[in-house]
Amino acid sequence: MLPAAHRLRRSVDFERAVRRGVRGSRQTVVVHLIVEPTVPAPAVVGFVVSKAVGNSVTRNRVKRRLRAIVATRVGDLAPGTMAVLRALPAAAGSDFAGLTADVEAGLSAAAKRWAQRQVDTSGGGRR
């Protein structure tokens, strides 16, 4: 399970990560990610599992699996990271190993894109 300190639970934070952050998409999951280096807080992760995924039992199972996967990897994330994992309908049929692979790939893709954006904005000087 994910310790309480690493949980994203304010709705404004969810909104900011999904709207302002970069995305890394896979078959079963979409990762939204933003890093705020000004705040030296630990990385936090939130989860969104909509009704399209299934009934309440399958939604709970998907959410618990995602939390279990993230619990072992949250230490690798940079301080100030805010990530939201949004489950897609395919997550209901996927097993633990498949879900793990998608989460890892999604996280690293999103992190790479975030780094790219930092280079673009500071180098180009636009916005």
Add this chain to the structure above:
RNA sequence: UGAGUUGGCCAGGCGGUCGCGUCGAGGGGGAGACCCUUCGCCGAGGAACGUCCGGGCUCCACAGGGCAGGGCGGUGGGUAACACCCACCCGGGGUGACCCGCGGGAAAGUGCCACAGAGAACAGACCGCCGUCGGACCUCGGUCCGGCGGUAAGGGUGAAACGGUGGGGUAAGAGCCCACCAGCGCACCGGGUGACCGGUACGGCUCGGCAAACCCCACCCGGAGCAAGACCAGACAGGGAGCGUUCGAGGGCGGCCCGCCCGAGCUCCCGGGUAGGUCGCUGGAGGCGUGCGGCAACGUACGUCGUAGAUGGAUGACCGCCGCUGAGGCGGAGGCAACUCGGCCUCAGCACAGAACCCGGCGUAUCGGCCAGCUCAUCCG
């Protein structure tokens, strides 16, 4: 042994690694709110589901009257209450255990009854039957055609055709008359708390269904819901127009009328701000056992148990072994054979479904397994 029927129970088990939530205890940090850490206890369901009924609880001043509206509908009981449960009555189904019922009123009124059929709700002459008149034929018994009239016994249609059977009667018939039966109404007697049941006498001779179409009758119902409601912290910025201050604006009791109460602000437009936390929050019509009362639902006395409280939402993730079911493969035992019984290995599957204020029900979903009562059939004694 097989088939059936009713009721109840279970919801795969054990272990390991890594975690989460509430509560309690200890330690550390901090002025404090609180945070970190260690240990311990507990941590989803029979339906937690649908949100269809009924209550508790909270707020609306009290929870008032009438109308309207909604619900309910055999009788008696149970209950906090119910549309639920139990027992009984009536009707229907089944050999039976048992099951099913949207079970008040159709001689208060209105309305509807498709198709078929001659006629469908103050019934109805298509065929048939009977009488009579006219005509034709004739073996002088009648037969055929047409008109007029009588007739609801027969045919045919239909879910349903205005009682049934027998006799009298008649031109043919008809409750036209009679007997018995069915049904209806009414009176009396007996049984039952009651729905109702049994019996006797009389009456007119017979009366359709739908009330989940409106309606009538009896009984019940004030409204909203834990996002109820209470408190703390925090934020901002006002401007304009209209109505009004005991001759009362506006508001509250779902709607309307009455009645009552609060009452100095209210409504609209432009602009601006907030949406964080604490309590409510789980000990309750509670579970289990025994005795007593009751046919039962249930009640009651005593004893005993302590059993989820999240809030981006804990109660788990992964692995191993065993169990059950199915498929495939390989041996074994019995047998002439069909086949039966048991073993090992591999693979797959093991349901429906997740608390959100709490209870009592109903309805729906569900892989399967276990137990008990009763009924029918067959075999043995």
